[in-house]
Amino acid sequence: MKIKVRVSHDEDTKYASLICKKIQESAKSRGTGIAKKDPEYIKSKMINGNAVIAFYDGKIAGFSYLEVFQKEEFVVNSGLIVFPEFRKKGLARIIKVEIFQLSRKKFPNSKIFSITTSNSVIKMNTELGFKPVTFSELPQSEEFWKGCQSCTNFDILTRNKRKMCLCTGLLYEKNSSDFMLIHGDRIVLAYSGGLDTSYCLKYLIQEEGYEVHTVIINTGGFQKKELKKIEERAFHIGAKSHKTIDSIEEFYQNCIKYLIFGNILKNNTYPLSVSSERIFQAIKIAQYATFINAKAIAHGSTGAGNDQIRFDIAFQIICPEKMTLSPIRENKISRKEEIEYLRNSGVSICWDKAKYSINKGIWGTSISGKETLTSSHDFPEKAYTTKLKRKKSENIELEFEKGELVSINKEKGKAIKNIIKLEKIASEFAIGRGIHIGDTILGIKGRVAFEASAAIIIIKAHHLLEKHILTKWQLYWKEQLSNWYGMLLHEAQYLDPVMRDIEMFLNSTQKRLTGTVHLILSPYRFHLVGIKSEFDLMKSNMAQYGEMNHAWTAEDVKGFTKILSNQMKMYHNL
Template sequence: MEKVILAYSGGLDTTYCALYLSKVMQLEVHAVTVNTGGFSEEELAVLQQKAQQLGLASHKVIDVTEAYYDDCIRYLIYGNMLKNGTYPLSVSAERLVQAMSIAREALAADAAYIAHGSTGAGNDQVRFDGVFQAMAPRIKILTPIRDQQLSREAEIAFLREQGIDIDFAKAQYSINKGLWGTSVGGAETLTSNTYLPEEAWPTPLTESLPLELAITFGKGQPVALEGATFGHPALLIQALQAIAQPYGIGRDIHVGDTIIGIKGRVGFEAAAPMILIKAHQLLEKHTLTKWQIYWKDQLSTWYANWLHEGQLLDPVMRHIEKFLEDSQQTVSGTVKVLLEARHFTLLGIDSPHDLMSSRFGKYGEMNNGWSGEDVKGFTKIFGNQVAIFHQVNQTVHHD
C-alpha cells in the first residue's frame, strides 16, 4: 500500500479524509497532528483515542510551539503586525507552520501522497497547497473534501457506513486555537451587520478588577512578565494569555480580502498578541528614530499581507526578517500595562535606550542642546524650498 501523510486535526473533515483515504483509496494512512500551542494534554489524549478508532497505520503529534514562535511569531512582534490594523494573523501564520511540518513528515516517510482537509471556499487550501508544492513538489496532493464538495451530513453518513459513529454534533461556532490567538466563526461572521454574542467567545469574561503588569523586552522579544522569566517566549505568551484573556481583552472581528478574491469576516480573541504588539510598538516609539519606524512600517505591512496569502517561503521574506531583526538592537526595556474589563492601557516604559532623555530637552518646555537663534536659522533653511516655490509661482498672497 502506498503511504499518505494526512494533516489531521480530529475534526469531521479530517476524520472523513482519514477513512476515505484508507477504505476507498486503499492507502496506508499516517495521520499527523501539528500542535502550535493550541492543544491541552487532555485534548491531545482525546485526539489520540479518535485516531485509534479509525484504525490508521499511525498517528503522531508534533509539537512545534517553540519553533512556531522562533520561525514566525517573533517577526510578527518585531513588525507590530496587524492585518488591516486589526487582526494579529493568528490562523494565517499557524497554517503555514503546520503545512511545513506536514511536508517534512511526508518527505521523511517517502510518502507517495500528502493530504489535507481544506474545503474549496477558504484561504487554507491555498496555504497548504502552496507549501506542499514548494517543499515536496514530487508528492501528489489529495484533498477529498474540496474535490468531492461534500456536505457535513454526507461525511457523517459515510463514517457511519464504515462503523465510525464519533459524535460530531455541529457546534454553533467554529473554534481554532493556537499560540497566537483563537479564531471564532459562526452565523454572525457570515454577514456584514452582526457581531458575535457573549456566548460565542471561547474564554468567558470573568475578570474585571484592574491589574497592572510589567512586560520586559530584550532586543524586541518578550523575555519577562512581572520579572519572571519562562525559558522561552512561547511560554511567556501562554502565561500572559491565561492572565489577560479572562478580561475579554483582544476580542474583535477581522474583515478582509481572502486569497481567492472574496471578502471575509472572522472573529478572534487574542489578548496576549494584542497586548504584546501594542506594548512592543510603544517601546519602539521611544527607542527607534522616526525613519527606522517609517521603513519598518512599510516592510511590515507588506510582510503581513504576503504571509496572510500563504507566501512565507518566498525568499524575500527572509530578507525582510533580517531587516526586522536588525532593527531591534535597541528595543529593550519594560512596558507597564493596566488590564481592565474588555480593554488595556499602556502606562509607560522604562528603557536605557529611551530617546526621550531629559538630557536633550523637555518637549514643549525647555531645551539643552540648542539656542533660539539656532532654531531661527534651521527653520529658515528647512522651509527655504517651499518658500521659493510659492514666491516663484505666486501661489501665496502677501499683504
C-alpha cells in the same frame, strides 16, 4: 466477509496445483488464454515472493504472479485468476493492484506490462496507468514468446509474425503516471481531530482504499490530553499510524518573534493567528510525508479559504513529487454533509460542537460559524472559547530584552512560556476578542472571529516601547516593511527569500529594544500606562517637548525653517 491479499511465500506452495487447475479451467471456458501452467513453476514464484495470493473468509480465492524479461527491462503481471465461486466481489481489482505494487516495489526501474484478452483486465490496467501498445513495444526475447505456446490462439500470433493477436498489449513505464494514486497507496493526512479532517480520514480509507497515516503539528494551544484524544480518534476512524510533532519553539523562533518585532496586525486588527502557523504546519507535514515515503499528502481545507493555498504551495515547493489531496474541496461537501457521512459510517461527532470551526494556537484562536458568513450578525458570547472570569482590574508589568518578552511581573521565563502565561492571565478578562474582515488570497472577502489576548497585548506593549526607543525613520521604514511581511505571510509567500531579508532588517531594529511596559488589565480591554528603558529617547537632556530646550537657540530655529521651506517657497512663488 474478510478479504486478504498478500505476497506469497513458501507455505503457499500447497496451493500450486489447485491454482494451475483453475487457470486451465478458466482458459478453457473462455476459449482463449494460456491454458497450462506448471505447478513447479508457480511454486518457484511463491517461494521467491514474486506472486500474490488472495483469501476470502480464509479460503484461497485468487492468485497472480510476475515474470522478468530482458535483464529486468520488462516485468509482466501475469496469471491473474479469481476462482469462480469468489467472482463479482471486487477481488480481481485488489489482486491486480497488489501485483502491480509488488512489481513497482521490486523492480522500480523496469517497464511493467500486461497482455490479455479480458476486457475487465484491460479496464483495470488502464485505470492503473497502463497504455495500449503494439507488440513491437513488448519484450522481443524468445523466452517471453515461448510462454504463449500453450494458448489456443498461438497460431494466430505466429501467422502474423508476432505483430498482432487477439490479446491487447498494455505497458506502464516509470514516470508515465507519477501522480496517480491507486488502492493501498500510502498517504499522509494533516489531522486536527475536528470534523473536516475526520471526514477526510474516513473518506480516504473507506472510499479510496488508501493507507492513511495521520499527523498533527502542535504549534501551541493543545494540551497533552487533547493530543491524546486526537490520536485515539484517528485510530478509531482507521488511521494506519498517528504522529504528533511539537513545533512550538520553531514556530516562535521563525515566525512569532517577527510578528512581534513588526507589531503586525492585519488591517490593524488581526494578529495572523491561523495564517502564521499554517505554513509551519505544512512544512513539517511535508517533511514527515517524505520521511515515511508517502505518495501523497491530504488536508481538510475547503475550496473557498486561504489554508488550501498555504498547504498546496508549501507541498509543491518542499515535496513537488507528491500529490496533494483535499477531499472536501474536491467533493464540494458541506459541513452538514460531512456529519451525515460520518454518522452513516459509524463515527459520531456532536453537532453542537461542530457548529463552529475552531483553530487554536499559541498566537490565538480563530472561530468561524454561520454568523461569520454574514456581514451583519454579531458573534455570540457563547461561541468564544474563553469566558470572562475576572472583573477587578489588575496591574501587570512586561519586560522586553532586544524585542523579546523575557518576564511578566518580574518573573523571568522563556518567550514561549511567557506568552502562554500572559494568555492565561489576560483571557480571564476576555481581552483580545474581535472580528476580522479582510481580503482572502482568492480575492473574496472573509470574516472571522478571534480571541488572542496575549498576542494583542504583547504587540501593543512592544510597539509602545519602540515609540520611545527607535528613531523616526526606523519607525517609518519598520512600519512599511512590517506591513509587507504580514501581507506576504498571509498570502502564502513565507518561503520567498525576501522574507528572510525583511527578518534581517527587523532583527537589526531590536538591538536597543529593552525595557519594561506597565499595563492595566480590565474586563474586555487593557490600558498602556507607560514604559521604562535606559534607551528611552524622551530622557534626553537636549529638550522637553513643548517646554524648554538646551541644544539650540531661537536663531538656529529661524535658520532651520528658512532652509526647510526653500522648495515650497519656490513652488508657490512661480
